Amino acid sequence: MALEAELSCPVCTDVFRDPVLLSCGHSFCRQCINDHWTSSSSRNCPVCRQVSPQEPVHNLCLRNTCETYLREQSTRKERDEEHECQIHGERIELFCQTDEEAICAACKKHEHKWHKTQKLQQAVRQRKIQAQHTERKIRMEFETLHQFLRKEEESRITALNEEENEKRGKMERRIQGGILSLSDRVKELEEGIEDDDIPFLQNYHGLMDRSDHTLPDQELSSETLIDVPKHLGNLKYQVWEKMKDICSYYPVILNPNAAPPDIPVSDDLTSVTSCFHQQDEPNPLPLHSNRMVLGSVGYAEGFHAWDIEVGDSNHWSLGVCFGLEGKPTTQPLTPENGFWGLRRDGDSYELMTAGMSRLHMEVNAKVVRVKLVYCYEFLQDMMQLKRWRKVSFSDASSDSLIAEFARVPSKKKLFPFVIPEDQAVPLRVVPANVTLTVEQKLSLLEINRFSLLLFCFGIVVVILMSLLGKSDRQGR
Numbered sequence: 472m473a474l475e476a477e478l479s480c481p482v483c484t485d486v487f488r489d490p491v492l493l494s495c496g497h498s499f500c501r502q503c504i505n506d507h508w509t510s511s512s513s514r515n516c517p518v519c520r521q522v523s524p525q526e527p528v529h530n531l532c533l534r535n536t537c538e539t540y541l542r543e544q545s546t547r548k549e550r551d552e553e554h555e556c557q558i559h560g561e562r563i564e565l566f567c568q569t570d571e572e573a574i575c576a577a578c579k580k581h582e583h584k585w586h587k588t589q590k591l592q593q594a595v596r597q598r599k600i601q602a603q604h605t606e607r608k609i610r611m612e613f614e615t616l617h618q619f620l621r622k623e624e625e626s627r628i629t630a631l632n633e634e635e636n637e638k639r640g641k642m643e644r645r646i647q648g649g650i651l652s653l654s655d656r657v658k659e660l661e662e663g664i665e666d667d668d669i670p671f672l673q674n675y676h677g678l679m680d681r682s683d684h685t686l687p688d689q690e691l692s693s694e695t696l697i698d699v700p701k702h703l704g705n706l707k708y709q710v711w712e713k714m715k716d717i718c719s720y721y722p723v724i725l726n727p728n729a730a731p732p733d734i735p736v737s738d739d740l741t742s743v744t745s746c747f748h749q750q751d752e753p754n755p756l757p758l759h760s761n762r763m764v765l766g767s768v769g770y771a772e773g774f775h776a777w778d779i780e781v782g783d784s785n786h787w788s789l790g791v792c793f794g795l796e797g798k799p800t801t802q803p804l805t806p807e808n809g810f811w812g813l814r815r816d817g818d819s820y821e822l823m824t825a826g827m828s829r830l831h832m833e834v835n836a837k838v839v840r841v842k843l844v845y846c847y848e849f850l851q852d853m854m855q856l857k858r859w860r861k862v863s864f865s866d867a868s869s870d871s872l873i874a875e876f877a878r879v880p881s882k883k884k885l886f887p888f889v890i891p892e893d894q895a896v897p898l899r900v901v902p903a904n905v906t907l908t909v910e911q912k913l914s915l916l917e918i919n920r921f922s923l924l925l926f927c928f929g930i931v932v933v934i935l936m937s938l939l940g941k942s943d944r945q946g947r
Contacts, residue, residue, distance in 0.1 A: 478537050481518055482507060487537045491527035495519050498530050566594035608738055619717055623710055631702050642695050719902035722777040723887045726767040729795065734764055734891060741900040745891040761801070762890050769794065769884030775843040777900060778867045779889060781815070782837055784896035788814040789839060790823065791862055791885040811876045812888070813839065813864045822874050830874055838867035838901060843885060860885070867901070 478486050482503035489501045495516045499507075504527060508514050515522050554563050559577035567574050569586035579588055725743060727736040733746040743764050779789050788804070790812025804810035805825050812823040820830040842863045862885075863875035879885070891898045 474540065478533075478540055486541060487530075487533060490530040490533045490537065492530040492533075493521075493523045493527050494525050495521040495523060498533055499527075501527070564591050565589070566591050568594075615717065616714075619714065620710070623713065627702065627706075631697070634697060634702075638695050638697060645695075715905055720905050721900050722775070722903050723900045724767045725889070725900070726765050730764045731762055734762065736764065737897075740767070741902075742897045743889060743891050744897040745894050762892075763792075763795070763804075763888050764890070765792075765795065766887035769886040770843055771881075771884045773845070776840060777887060777903070778838050778840050780838045780899040780901050782896045782899075784891070784893040784898070785815060785817050786892035787898055788812055788823065788890035788892065789841065789898070790864075790888060791841070791843065792888050793883045794886050806876065806879075809883075810888075811862045811879055811885075813874060820873065822876075828874075832873065834866070834869075836866040836868070836873065839873070840865045840867040840870070841887065845881065 475486065480487050480500045480503050482499055487498065487500055490498045491501045491504060492498050493516055497516050497518045507517055513522060555561065556563055556575035556578060559575050561575035561577050563573045563575050565574050565576065565579055565588045567583045567586050567588050570583065573591055574583055721741050725736050725740045727740060730736050734743055736743055781787050790810065793809035802808050804812060804823050807825065810823060814821045814823050820832050822828040822830065844861045845858065846861055847858050858881050860879040860881050861875060861877050862879055864873040865871055866873060889898045
C-alpha cells in the first residue's frame with residue numbers, strides 16, 4: 472500500500488493516469504491538473520501553491536512505473552480469484568488428503584468435515600519433494616540401463632575387433648605362404664634355366680605347369696571375411712532379451728500415496744516394512760485398514776497371480792479388497808466389508824473372516840502365492856449364468872493350497888493389499904519370470920493345406936455318420 476500511495480495523484484488519490492510534471496517538481500494526472508486550473512484563477516500547484524507559467528510535460532518514467540504496477544496488481548487479483556473457492560468464495564488454504572483436492576475453511580467444516588486435511592503450502596511442498604525424488608529415481612533407473620547398453624556395446628565391439636584380428640592374421644599368414652611359394656617357384660625356374668639344353672627341354676612343361684599355380688587366389692573366401700550376421704543379426708532383439716536380467720517385472724506395484732506414514736514403501740515400490748514395535752500380547756494390532764498398503768492397480772477381468780515373500784515374519788496379513796475409498800479406517804477387514812485375506816499371528820494362520828477361521832499348517836510358508844480366478848456357475852433356480860471370483864492362498868514353494876475364498880463378488884475391481892506387522896522382516900513382492908517368445912507364422916500355402924485337411928476330415932466324419940445311421944435303420 473505504501474508503493475500505491477507513492478504512485479497516487481494528490482488530487483484524485485488514484486494511481487496516476489497520463490501523469491505530467493510541473494515546474495515545481497510535483498506530478499499530477501493531466502486531467503486532474505487541467506480541471507484544477509480551470510476552476511482556479513491561477514496556474515498554481517495544488518500542493519505547494521507555486522505558479523507554473525510553463526505547460527506541464529509528460530512524466531514518462533512515472534507513467535511506465537504506474538502501468539507496470541497496475542499490470543502486476545491485475546495479475547495478482549486474477550491469481551487470488553483463481554485461489555478462491557467456487558462454492559464459498561473463501562481463499563483456498565487447505566488440502567483434503569482423502570479426496571485429493573484443494574479446499575477452503577468452509578469446505579472443511581461442511582463437505583470435508585471428517586476427512587484428513589493439511590495446509591495447502593505443506594501439501595505443495597510435499598508433492599514437490601516427491602516429484603524431485605521420483606525424478607532422481609527415474610534418472611537412476613535409466614542410468615542403469617545406459618550402463619548396461621554401454622557395457623554391451625563395448626563387449627560386442629571387442630568381439631568384432633577380436634574376429635577382425637583373427638581374420639587379418641589368417642590373411643597375413645596366407646599371403647606370407649604365397650610369397651614363400653612364389654620364392655620357391657622362382658628359385659626352381661632359375662635353377663631349371665641353368666640346366667643343360669636336353670634336361671631343360673625335358674623339364675620345361677613341368678616347370679611351366681607349376682608356375683601357372685604360383686599366384687594365390689585373389690578372391691576373399693568366407694574364412695577371411697567378417698561374420699556380419701553374427702554381429703548384426705537380430706542385434707536389438709538379442710540385447711533386449713539379455714536385459715531381462717536387469718529388468719525385473721513385478722506383477723504388483725504398491726501405492727506409496729495410500730500407505731500409512733509409519734509403513735515406508737521401498738524406492739522400487741515392491742517392499743514394505745512396519746515401523747510399529749511388535750508387542751508380546753496376542754493380536755496386538757487390530758485388523759484395520761489404517762495399517763494397510765494397497766497395490767496401485769485393481770483387477771476386474773482375467774486370471775491374476777502374484778507372490779509375496781514373508782520370510783521368517785510371524786506377523787503379517789495379505790489379500791485383496793475392493794479398495795479403501797470412502798470406507799472407515801477402523802472397520803474390520805472381513806468379506807462383509809470387502810476384504811478377503813490371510814493372516815499369520817505367531818504360530819497360527821487365520822482366514823480374515825468375522826470368526827477368524829483357524830488353519831492348520833504343517834510347514835510355515837516363506838512365500839505366499841495369491842491367485843485371483845474368475846469362474847462361472849449355472850443357477851438352476853434362477854436359470855441364469857452367474858459369474859464369481861475365487862481368491863486362493865498357497866505356499867509358493869510347493870504350490871500347496873492354504874485356503875481360499877469362493878464366490879467373491881465380481882462387481883468391483885479387487886486391489887492387492889499387504890499389512891506388515893513385523894518390524895524386523897519386510898514383505899516383498901516377488902518378481903515374475905518373463906519369457907520372450909517368437910511368433911511362428913504359417914505361410915499361405917500351409918494354411919490352405921491345413922484348411923483342406925480339416926475339410927476332408929469333416930467330409931469323412933459326415934460319411935461315417937451317414938453309414939452308421941443307415942446300418943442302424945437296416946438293423947431295425
